[in-house]
Each structure stands twice: as C-alpha cells, then as structure tokens.
Amino acid sequence: MSGQRSDQKSWKRNLLVFLGGQTVSSLGSMIVAYAVMWHLTVETGSAAVLTLSVAAGMLPQAVVSVFGGVWADRHSRKLLIIGADSTIAAATLVLALLMLSGAGDLWMIFLAMAVRSALAGVQAPAVNAMLPQIVPAEHLMRVNGVQQTIQSGMMLFAPAVAAAVYASTGIVTVFFIDVVTAVIGVLLLLLVPVARTVRSTGSSEPVSYLGDLVAGVRYVRGNASVRWVMGLVAVVMFMAGAPAHLTPLMITRSFGDEVWMLSVNELFWSVGMVVGGAAMAVFGPKVKRRVRLMVAASVGVGLLVVGLGVSTDFWVFSVAGLVICILFQMLLVPAATVLQEQVEDSMRGRVFGFYGIVMSVAMPVSMIVFGPLADRFAVESVMILAGVLLLGCLAGMLALGGARRSLATVGENEDRAELLVSGG
Template sequence: MVLMHTDEDVLSPGSTPAPAPAAAGVAEDDPRWKRNVAVFLTGQTVSLLGSMLVQFTVMWHLTILTQSGSVLMLSIVFGMLPQAFVSIFGGVWADRHDRRLLIIGADTTIAVATLALALLMLSGVDDLWVIYAALAVRSTFAGIQTPAVSAMVPQIVPATQLIRINGINQSIQSGMMLLAPALAAAIYANFDIVAVFFVDVATALVGVGLLLLVRVPRLVRSDAGAPPSYFGDLAAGVRYIRSHSAVRWLMTMFAVTMLLIGAPSYLTPLMVTRTFGEEVWKLTANELFWASGMLAGGLLMAVIGPRIRNRIALVVGAMLAAGVLTTGLGLSTSLWVFFVLGLGVGTTFTLMSTSAMSILQETVEPEMQGRVFGFVGIVMSVSMPLSMVVFGPLADTYAVESLLVVAGVLLTAFVAVVLAAPSARRSLSRLT
C-alpha cells in the first residue's frame, strides 16, 4: 500500500491533502481471486494479441506504402483522438455501471465494426480512408473499455498484490509484443491486411467469452443514495483531480513522457527504413527489441515491485533514463546499437508506467477510479496525436535522428524542472 503522510508532515498552508488509500476490492485470503485474475488476464491477452496484430500491420502497411511521416501522423490521430473524446464519458460510465459489462460491450462492438470494415475492404474499397475509419472505430470504443479495465483491476485484485499483478500484466503484454510482430509479418506477407482484421475479430470474441466467466464484486458508491447525475459525476472527477496535487502531478509527468517518447517511438520504423534499409526483418527486429525491453521492465516490477519502498522515485528516475536513452537513439549510427537503446527505452517506460498506474490504483478511492482513469486515458490519447501532429510533419522535413535528440533532451530538462520545483517535490512526496 502507498504510505501516506499526515497533513502536518508535508502540507503547507493552503495546500490540499493527498487522496486517502483506496480500499481493497477483494481480500487476499479469498480463494477465488487468483482464478478470476487468471481468467481475466487470459481473456485480455487473447484480445490484445488481435489488437497488436492490427497495430503492427497497419503501421508497416502505411510505412512501406507511403514512407510518409504525415500519413503516420494521421493514423495516430485517427487511432487515438476519438479515444480521448470518448474517455470523458467512459470514465463516468465506469463509475456508474457494471465495469465488466462495459468491457464486454465495447469489445463486441469493436469486433462487429472491424468485421464490417474487413468485408468492405474485401469488396475492393481499399483506400487509406478505410484504414483510418477502422482505427477511428477501434479508438472510439477503446475510450469506453480502457478506463473500465483499469478501474476493474482493483476490484478483483487484493491491494497488496496490485503492483505484482500489474507487472505480470505488463509482462504478458510485452510478451505479446514479441509474438505479434512475427505473427503479423507472417499473415501480412502471405495474405493481406484484411486477414489481420478477421483474426482480430476472432480474438476479441474469445476475450469476451472468457470475461463472462469472471466474477466481479459489486461496487458500492459512498453517494449511492444521491440522485444520479451524469454531469455531476463528471464535475466531481474534475474537482477530485484539481484538488489532489499529487495525482495531478503524476498525470502531468505521464503526459509529458507520452508526448516526448510516444510519438518518436512510432517514428523509429521510419528511421529504420530511411537510414538502415527497408527490409521487413529490420522493422520486425525494431519492434522485438522495444517489446523485449517492456517485457524486462514488467518482469522486474512483478518480482521486485512489492519490495520497492519509494515508487515515485522510481517513476522520476525512469523518466530521466528514458530521456537520456532517447537522445542516444538519435545519435546512434549502428543498427544494433539503435536496437539496444530501444530496448532500454522500452524497459524504462514500463518501469515508469507500471509504477504510476499502481500508485493511482492504490491511492484513488474505488468509486472515483473510473473517472480518474478516464482522464488518464484522455492524457494518453491526446498526448500521442498531439505529439505526432508536431513530430510527424517535421519528420518529412528533418531527419528522424534530430527529432529523437530533441525529444530526449526536452524530457531530461522536464525532469530537472520537476526536481527543482518545490511545489512538485512537496506534492510527489505524499506518494511513495
């Protein structure tokens, strides 16, 4: 659990208290929680595999077809901006309705919409707008699914096991990132992008079927007797984040990292094709090294995460390391050095994101988590397209190498500003 200080310990006059630790959704001695978590993670893994196949194949398809930073920018905008808008509503829905049913409904709708789009492309309509439409549909319903998933995890996992389960989940996701590029390359090379859409439909339905087997404890809100008000819930979420500076700073740090690391990571395939060659194996290897780094970070958190006393220090240190390594990516002239540095960035990003998510899950009250993670989803969804709006067109004018150096230096400078700002240090000191 997060060790919270009393107000007198860390608060200056006029400051707001840190959020109290969230109550556990399930007891650790409940024999059913491991079974529920295993079924849940299995279903999410199968569904995630299909999503990753689409992600990699679309990125490669557009890169090889156009070699345009602007096209990649549009794919990110269509793939993430709808999620940012819908997350405003998705977070409130996750606090007002059955989170499991929201996940099931979103996954099912994505499967139906993806099937329709695949059939449309199969009929001969294969313009870029069809791909953009597919990304937009998936992103829209991800805005419903993502905050519900993040908020449901503390309901089925004991509080003392959250960081371990998050680490295991991140390791599984990273393992899928090792498998997905190879599988995506095989399907794409032997069939086409339509075949990948069909595979995604099948994996989504498997994930839905397994989630139906998971028992989720009923969430009882502290304001259960109050008349339901959607916009009242939304306003309460805004007030909560505004009044808790520790949560606000943590989300700001996450946003800046996504802004300065997320988009440049999407441009690394462009750098590979321009600088090191267009062979598919090089694009695949690039993804494998990044995924291996994320896998290593997830495994580290699963093994040693519960023993880390000061996780906010880990968040800050990982951000600093990511900035330095990203600068190194832009300076590297060797393909294999480039791959190894990508592995390092993947590791540090996972250490930061897993720690940050665990802190929020342990700290934010259960009945507020849907709204808070809805805003986290907005941060993640807006940061990437915004970053690509800047970096994508620049990649058509300047070398990707120079953009990576700029991104790394800016992230390193931001960490220095955070460490130098007394208000930031005071706020973050409430989290460990």
C-alpha cells in the same frame, strides 16, 4: 487459515481467467491493426491515407476516454467491457461481410477503425478501474507488471501472425479472427465475479453524467498527488515519444538503410518493453519508494534519449533503445499501480479515463511537434533537444515545492498501505 487459502485461490483463478480473456481479445485487435495498416499501404501507397488511418484509430479513443471513465464509475465495469468487446466484434463482422460482398471503400474501413477506437476508450478505463476489484492491493504491482509483459510480448507476436494470415488469406480472414478472439474474451469475462461499484454522492439527488465528469475534473485538479503522477507520465511520454518513432529515420540516415538494422532496432525496443514489464512483475513489489523509482526512470530516459542523439555506433544506439523501454516500464507500471491503490473506487474510472487521454495523445502530439524538425535538422539534434528538454522539465517539476510535497504524499500513503496490509 483454510479460508485465506480459499480466497487466495479464488482471486488468482479470477485473475487468470480475466487476463486470459483480455489477452486473447487484445491479440485479435493488434492483428487487425497491423493488417489494416499493411492493407492500406498495399492498396493505396498513400501516406495521407495512412495518416488518416492513424487518426481514425487513435483520436476517438482519446475523446471517448473522458466519458468512458464516467461510465466506469456509474455502471458495471464488467458489463462495460463485455459491451465494448461485443460491439467491436459486431462492427468488425459487418465490415468483413461488406468486404466479402465486394464493398471495400476506404471510408468503411476508417469508420470501423473509429468505432473500434471509440469503444476502446470505454473499455480501457473500465479494465484499469476493475483490476483492483479482482486483485488484492499488495499484488497490484506484480499483476500490472505481468499485464505489461503480456501486452509487450504480443507486440512481438502479433505482427508475425498478421503477416502470415494477411499474406495467405487476405484482410477479411483477419477480421473474422478478431471477431472470434473478441467472443472468447467476452465468454471468459462472464466467468469472473465482480462487485458493483458503490457510489457515495453525499446527496439523495441523482447526479448527471456532466456532474460526474465535472466531479472527476475537480478530483484530479484537487488531488495534487494524482495530478503530479499523471503529469510526470505525460512529460516523459511527450518528450520521448518522437525519439521512439524517429529511430528508424536516424538509422537510415546515419548507420545505413539495410533492412536488418531496422529489424534489429524494432526487436530491441520490443524486447526492452517485455524485459521491463517482467522485471517489474518480479522485483516491483519489493520497491518501497515507487515515486523515487518513477523519477529515477524518467531521468534515465532523458539521459538515454540524449545518448541516442550522440551515438555513433549502431549497437550502442540499439542497446540504448532497449534500456529506454525498460525504463518506460519502470515508470508506467508503478504509475498505474499508484493510481489504482490511492484513488478511491468510486473515482477510479474517471481518473483512468483522464490517464487514458495522456497515454493516447502524448506520443502523437510529440510527433506533430518534433517530427517536422527532423525534416529540417539532423535527427541527432532533435534527439538531443528532446532529451535535454525532458531533463529540464523534470528539474523544473522537482524544483517546485508543491510537486515535491505531492509526490512525497504518495510515498506516505504507500507506507500507511503497507502497514495496513502487514497488520501493523
């Protein structure tokens, strides 16, 4: 009994140190992201420049995530996270020193953002794949909920810090803050013991990186449960991505252009993410049918996106956005937990590499598709269209026998895992 208490205390300590380091490091990255966006806006006033900055900050991560997943299955995940954080800090420090010397060309900022984004593509799969090595399976849902709550809470806190620092001292100080937070994150992670991943190739011959990548593709393609879980997330993120970003436009066109309305809208969406993450941390572990929860949350998102389009009252519109974000967490937290639990350790990095692509690409592509429609038609019509298409896609997926069987398999695996945990 004392050994069990010791083990429980040990993993909780390791988790606290790990989450503390990742939170500090992520906060620095968020502060930089907001400050750079405002700096480019103030210095250039160009929409094209902002578009390029978004591309530099997102596309490299989507591309590198594939290879980051392979590396997370071949090498020490802990060292990958440390290496990524350290290199991000070094790149940011170089940019800060260059700007201090008077060199602040746009291409330098874009290059630094691209490097940071690419290394995030290495870091993210390693973090998601390493978490089950620290946390017992029965606590993964709660920990994922806590992690999502922290990330969402930082989205409320980071803009205020970025604004205060940038307004009072300038962009270079923001870069130095990010270097310090990255170093803190690395030092804390060094304190967390993590076992190396045991590879089982089934052959004495070494496997190439390309071979590992192909094996990962085959695994996702051959594992219907994983494929459909990722597909469900992709559909919801794509169909709901544009409405999430078009809400400010609808407010200015339909309710008024007062700044307080735009602020309330952003606040409600952010609070919804925090509340949703906290709800999953508290109640998520009690959910016995996670796939049913994910499907129900997805349907709810579709209905409420339609509701955004038909809303005629600003407060109803805002509350709908808040509930959508709660439902997002009811989809994303169980999805990540299912993948962590049901994908074997030797493949987990690659699966989360592909999952990272889904999360990185779905919303930008959604804006590319639906954004131009909002300039030609009423935003309300675009919202309704996106919601109806989401509901139609969900109905189509669930109408397929293969999808229903695959998602049911996830539930059966959950039952077996629960029996093993309870000793039944």
